[in-house]
Amino acid sequence: MKNYRIRAxxxxxxxxxxxxxxxxxxxxxxxxxxxDDLKDQINDVSSLVALQLLKDxxxxxxxxxxxxxITQAKIDLGxxxxxxxxxxxxxxxxxxxxxxxxxxCHQAKAGFQSGIKQGIGEGGSGFGLFGEGxxxxxxxxxxxxxxxxxxxxxxxxxxFQDVMLWNGQFGGTKTNAGTESEWTIDxxxxxxxxxxxxxxxxxxxxxxxxxxKFDPEMIQANETYxxxxxxAYPNIPVEERYTKLYGALAIAAYERIVxxxxxxxxxxxxxxxxxxxxxxxxxxMLFFGKGQCYTCHSGPGLNGMxxxxxxxxxxxxSDVHGIIDEATKKGRGGxxxxxxxxxxxxxxxxxxxxxxxxxxxxxxxxxxxxxxVYKNAGIAENSEVxxxxxxxxxxxxxxxxxxxxQLTDFVENGLYDDxxxxxxxxxxxxxxxxxxxxxxxxxxxxxx
Numbered sequence: 001m002k003n004y005r006i007r008a009x010x011x012x013x014x015x016x017x018x019x020x021x022x023x024x025x026x027x028x029x030x031x032x033x034x035x036d037d038l039k040d041q042i043n044d045v046s047s048l049v050a051l052q053l054l055k056d057x058x059x060x061x062x063x064x065x066x067x068x069x070i071t072q073a074k075i076d077l078g079x080x081x082x083x084x085x086x087x088x089x090x091x092x093x094x095x096x097x098x099x100x101x102x103x104x105c106h107q108a109k110a111g112f113q114s115g116i117k118q119g120i121g122e123g124g125s126g127f128g129l130f131g132e133g134x135x136x137x138x139x140x141x142x143x144x145x146x147x148x149x150x151x152x153x154x155x156x157x158x159x160f161q162d163v164m165l166w167n168g169q170f171g172g173t174k175t176n177a178g179t180e181s182e183w184t185i186d187x188x189x190x191x192x193x194x195x196x197x198x199x200x201x202x203x204x205x206x207x208x209x210x211x212x213k214f215d216p217e218m219i220q221a222n223e224t225y226x227x228x229x230x231x232a233y234p235n236i237p238v239e240e241r242y243t244k245l246y247g248a249l250a251i252a253a254y255e256r257i258v259x260x261x262x263x264x265x266x267x268x269x270x271x272x273x274x275x276x277x278x279x280x281x282x283x284x285m286l287f288f289g290k291g292q293c294y295t296c297h298s299g300p301g302l303n304g305m306x307x308x309x310x311x312x313x314x315x316x317x318s319d320v321h322g323i324i325d326e327a328t329k330k331g332r333g334g335x336x337x338x339x340x341x342x343x344x345x346x347x348x349x350x351x352x353x354x355x356x357x358x359x360x361x362x363x364x365x366x367x368x369x370x371x372x373v374y375k376n377a378g379i380a381e382n383s384e385v386x387x388x389x390x391x392x393x394x395x396x397x398x399x400x401x402x403x404x405x406q407l408t409d410f411v412e413n414g415l416y417d418d419x420x421x422x423x424x425x426x427x428x429x430x431x432x433x434x435x436x437x438x439x440x441x442x443x444x445x446x447x448x
Contacts (some may be wrong), residue, residue, distance in 0.1 A: 029147035030156070035273050038281055041288045046231040046298070052269050053157065053259040053300045062256055063159045065197040070253045071424040073232040077253025080228070081247055086430035087214035088122065088213055089388075092144040096122040097439075102251065103435030107131045108420040112156045113351035113358065114259060118321060119152035120145065121210045126440040130355060133444055134436065136321060146210055147321045149328045150365045152315070155199075157301030157349040159256040164198035166345045166361045167328075169335040170205060171198030175305060179336055189335075199255050203248040211244035216242040221272075224429035259301070260351035265410070270397070276414050283410025286399070291407055296347050296393055302415070306346035308333040308391040311380025313364035329384065331361070343385045352420065354412045369408040375403060 042048060055061040064070045081087065083103045093095050105119030106112045107130065114120075115131025123145030125137035134143060150166055158164065162169035172183075172192035183192045188205035196204070207214065219225045226242070232250055233241050240246070260266065264311040265284065267275035276284060287293045298304045316328050327334030333342030344363045359365040364381065365374065374381070378396040399407065428434055433447035442448065 019344050041285055043425045045294050048269050054261040058258055065200050068200050068249045074250045074253035077228040077232045078250035082251050083434040085432045085434050087212040089212040090289050091122045098437040101435050106155050107435050108424045111355035113154040114152040116356040119148040122146040125438050127436050127444040149324050155255045157259050160301035162197045165336040167332050168346050170202040189257050197330040203252040207244050207248050208375040214244040214247040222429050258423050262419050263415050263417040265414045279406050279409045280414035284408040297350050301349045304350040309343040309389045310394050311382045311385045312360040313382045314362040318356035343389045351415045368412050
């Protein structure tokens with residue numbers, strides 16, 4: 001009897017294990033089928049490989065300007081120069097000396113955007129936690145403040161666009177071929193004539209626009225910077241090496257490698273099948289399907305290279321500094337002077353959008369969900385944009401509330417790289433505080 005009981009218990013155990021394995025196997029098959037559904041959905045409009053920011057996890061696969069090949073030496077130099085407040089040597093007021101940097105309006109903690117609606121370079125005070133605490137300094141004359149007339153676009157994933165700014169005015173090749181008549185002499189747009197792509201052109205022109213100065217004597221006096229410039233540009237004559245052009249090209253090389261490659265969706269594309277949770281996966285299905293998001297937000301950066309008029313508001317409100325001119329309001333048309341381009345703005349990347357509370361070119365939306373609801377309704381909020389100028393892509397989508405939530409989850413979390421600090425230096429060779437170094441910012445950041 002004892003042996004019979006032992007054999008019965010053993011048989012029961014086997015049956016239970018078999019049943020359990022069967023359920024697990026069914027679940028595994030179901031999950032794999034769902035993964036295949038998303039892969040099929042993506043392959044209908046693109047491919048898994050085409051959407052990868054880093055193919056084979058290699059920086060060599062990132063697009064680069066043939067006139068400015070990416071090297072590790074340039075990246076290392078540019079990473080420092082981008083954050084270097086010691087380059088703020090051309091302020092309009094003495095108080096601004098060495099207090100701002102490129103990163104003043106493009107901080108990693110804000111997804112490499114500005115933490116406020118209007119980015120402030122010179123004339124700003126404070127930082128807060130992620131740039132949200134920056135305000136106009138009390139001791140600054142209004143005409144001397146370097147404040148942006150449009151929301152500062154992120155540099156994140158910008159390597160996948162060949163022109164820069166919301167109107168695409170920077171870049172002397174490809175998309176801007178045929179716009180030469182608008183490269184006005186004695187304006188920043190003249191920099192396009194150098195023949196670089198957008199990132200390089202913006203870095204060169206932006207150095208002057210935002211009152212930075214590459215002082216060859218200062219650079220050579222700093223052992224670290226001199227060594228980095230020498231390593232990055234060994235074949236450039238010494239008398240030209242430590243100048244704005246080569247400093248800006250190093251900044252551009254660095255900006256090109258700032259990509260959200262550790263976002264869950266990117267991990268999923270690289271083969272981690274369960275990097276996306278169920279809600280995010282459903283959102284991705286909508287993104288590449290019913291939501292039609294991919295018709296505009298395409299390519300690895302989900303930023304595309306087209307300009308669309310979506311009827312969004314420009315910067316407005318009592319907290320806006322300066323006057324927003326007509327050229328800025330007209331977006332691409334304000335640059336090209338082609339009426340067909342009026343009110344169209346460059347398609348931005350959708351990665352790391354939940355770090356700030358101002359979205360859209362005019363900062364008129366406070367969350368990703370607000371924008372999705374807006375696009376789902378397909379009704380323009382800006383009465384100044386004529387109906388016949390709105391993009392054909394701007395139309396009601398018919399998404400349910402549940403689908404809006406799933407799509408929001410995918411964009412906010414599936415496209416969120418939580419490790420952008422890897423692109424920020426630990427310290428600067430000058431010992432300066434960064435990204436801002438005014439007294440209040442130093443206090444906010446605990447930087448002496």
